[in-house]
């Protein structure tokens with residue numbers, strides 16, 4: 001059995017050109033009509049490299065991260081808008097996101113996060129430079145997983161790099177590997193429902209502020225529930241949580257994402273973080289696009305509601 005947590009695949013320049021031509025031939029905006037855009041991509045035969053890499057990644061329980069290099073990126077990238085949705089009018093990078101995501105499952109969004117934007121553009125904003133968020137840059141984004149406060153977490157998180165920054169490092173650590181350095185007593189404490197991960201008021205969900213276990217799932221596939229705000233509501237959890245965070249920084253893999261690279265990882269089985277970096281704020285800074293994929297959304301959420309949002313907004317969106 002392979003124990004390689006990181007798989008890497010290179011898309012050839014011919015395949016990249018082929019993909020770029022597909023995306024550019026589709027006259028739909030993937031932000032507004034994600035489902036339509038995906039369907040139109042799938043009319044073409046998808047490069048075997050991508051099909052094989054995503055299938056292997058999905059089926060290998062030891063694989064946690066997939067780095068895809070050499071993907072096409074839009075030739076002309078505009079400056080950054082005020083907030084979120086870009087003024088892009090070509091959708092090459094978005095094409096990679098939704099196509100590769102749909103090879104792994106259902107791409108979807110949360111209504112409470114940027115009003116359900118399917119792809120979140122992440123770039124530094126000067127007025128928010130000290131903020132602990134994707135828009136912040138001078139501060140560390142500490143180890144976390146996505147949607148820790150929510151009952152439905154994405155199975156995959158993908159980060160597509162449109163423009164890199166040599167000082168911005170993405171850290172991704174295997175939860176299983178972190179736990180292998182902890183004692184059974186400490187792990188037992190991390191499995192108690194005493195860890196609270198709060199969130200933004202835009203998620204008006206009644207169960208959000210309920211303490212949960214930091215670790216769930218069996219020992220073979222431990223799953224993490226941790227944001228960078230998570231704390232222990234009981235004294236006994238404080239040190240094991242701090243140790244978990246310290247160990248994440250020790251066992252982590254480091255990625256300095258470059259243009260045309262996408263890292264996809266199994267969100268609940270990893271803790272991820274980002275280093276601080278110093279942008280120039282000249283419109284040419286680091287630019288990442290982030291997207292969620294679930295292996296099978298209809299298994300965990302009302303399929304009628306999902307279908308309704310697909311019809312109304314062109315994409316699967318949940319509360």
Ligand SMILES: O=C(O)CCC(=O)C(=O)O
Nearest residue numbers: 134141170273274288290
């Ligand atoms: O910018 C990065 O490398 C990662 C940021 C992050 O945590 C995220 O997009 O979820």
Ligand SMILES: [Fe+2]
Nearest residue numbers: 144145146272
């Ligand atoms: Fe994150």
